[in-house]
Amino acid sequence: MSPEPNSSTPDLVPGRLEQLKTALAEASAAADLKARGRFLVLTHRGPDPDALGACEGLRQLLVEGLGYEPVVATLGEIHRAENVALVEELELELEDYDSIDHSRFAGVLLVDTQPEFGHTVVPEDLPVVAVFDHHVTPSAESGSEVPVAYSDVRLKVGATSSMIQGYLEEAGLVADKTTASALFCGVRYDTADLSRNATPEDEAAYLNTFKNADRGAIARIAHPPLPSIYYSELSRALSCARRHGPLVLALMGQVENPASVAEMADLFLRMEGCSWALVGAGHGDEYVLSLRTDPSFGQAYPLMQRVLDGRGSFGGHGHIAGGRIHLDDDGESTVRATERHLRTHALALLGSEGEDGIPDEGRLLTS
Ligand SMILES: [Mn+2]
Incomplete structure (x- = not known):
């Protein structure tokens, strides 16, 4: 099916995936041989379900849709009971940012955050190839602006996970059970089950990811065991x-x-x-x-x-x-x-x- 030249859905800008592909291909080609085709996916410190969901969605997009090798790394401990449960129930493979060898990667993809945020660490020795976020861009202190090859920041969208689900669909992919569960939790918690900040993109992502999600895991994530210190x-x-x-x-x-x-x-x-x-x-x-x-x-x-x-x-x-x-x-x-x-x-x-x-x-x- 070829897209209509004048799409009636204004939010569905064609070519996002194509632009992303170009940015990744250029970064990969510019990298050292051992780093080609390998990308580091990062988010903000102490990631929440939306950050984790978007990381997982991007992982599947990079592997299955674009043929790259991603590593998702997190920084800072994950404390909140729901977030810990999400990582454990879905057995997410998260590396520790502090033990990452930067020379293994052609570039960084940032999700649910932007380089200017204080709660985000961006490696100085790697290019930022792509940014996916829905937060207001903080004003950069003079001279600290980080160049980004491909930037997709949509302030109205309720969850970054919804944006990433859109890329999976554009690539013709169906989220696997783990990815769908993580994406669903991302949309669910950032929009309070579509009750706040929800756009049509969030609604579509919520319903489409739920179809393939692990419902038992989702229920256990919603009511996680709480530490006694709580x-x-x-x-x-x-x-x-x-x-x-x-x-x-x-x-x-x-x-x-x-x-x-x-x-x-x-x-x-x-x-x-x-x-x-x-x-x-x-x-x-x-x-x-x-x-x-x-x-x-x-x-x-x-x-x-x-x-x-x-x-x-x-x-x-x-x-x-x-x-x-x-x-x-x-x-x-x-x-x-x-x-x-x-x-x-x-x-x-x-x-x-x-x-x-x-x-x-x-x-x-x-x-
Ligand atoms: Mn978010």
Whole structure:
């Protein structure tokens, strides 16, 4: 079937796959002999289901559709219970970025992130051949711009996994069981089962990947076993959380499991009358933040930007944003000072008073 010259579906730009093929072929030809045909697929630190799903989809596209040899490598521990379950249930083959020999590869493909993001490491000695993402491009600091041969950044699409599923379809491939399951989870978690940020591309990807997915694995990923530390950190989050009008703010001090931060942000946003939730905690020499907004309230990304006020790095799309700040040390006073700073900026966004006319202090959730 030959494509119509004037496609009636504006989002379906023909030739994406062709452009990608060209970029890969050129990078491969320019590489040393031993690196030809081999590509490194990378995503952001602490990958989520969408990042992992997109990596798996790209793996199948590169192997079966384009005849290349990809290696998917991740950086940073995967903490969140669903994400750990996804890797284990689907037995994903992920290499550790820190033990990768760069000279084995002709170039890098980045998914669910862009070179400018602070939570992403791009090897300096390899060309970035392709970028697939749906996040707002952060403004690059002067002189730090990384050249990218092929860039596909679509801000409206709910999940990068949906974009990659589109490439598989364009290549005439059907996702295998593992890939379909990973892609499905990617679309599912980034769009909350198509309830937020979902475009027609997300709907198509969600339904088409579900057909071939391992439904048992998907169910087990949705209700994973939780580490026992989860319950003590839940207790801590509940006892320190304060309600400031539409905001629930919980700055937890040091935690053992940084995944607690995102878990608690999701939990607090479900509170009636809560329009946004901001949760943060120190983990080692980093301070980790998660921000969630109610769909009717607005975007999470600009709020996170204002809360951080020029410190650290952050990313987000739609109603979800995450940030991290490097700490000079993991001492209690450093963490407390960081939390005071964040609290001040978060409360400044509310104006001087909460809904009850109570400034600053807020109300403890449990008292
Ligand atoms: Mn994503």
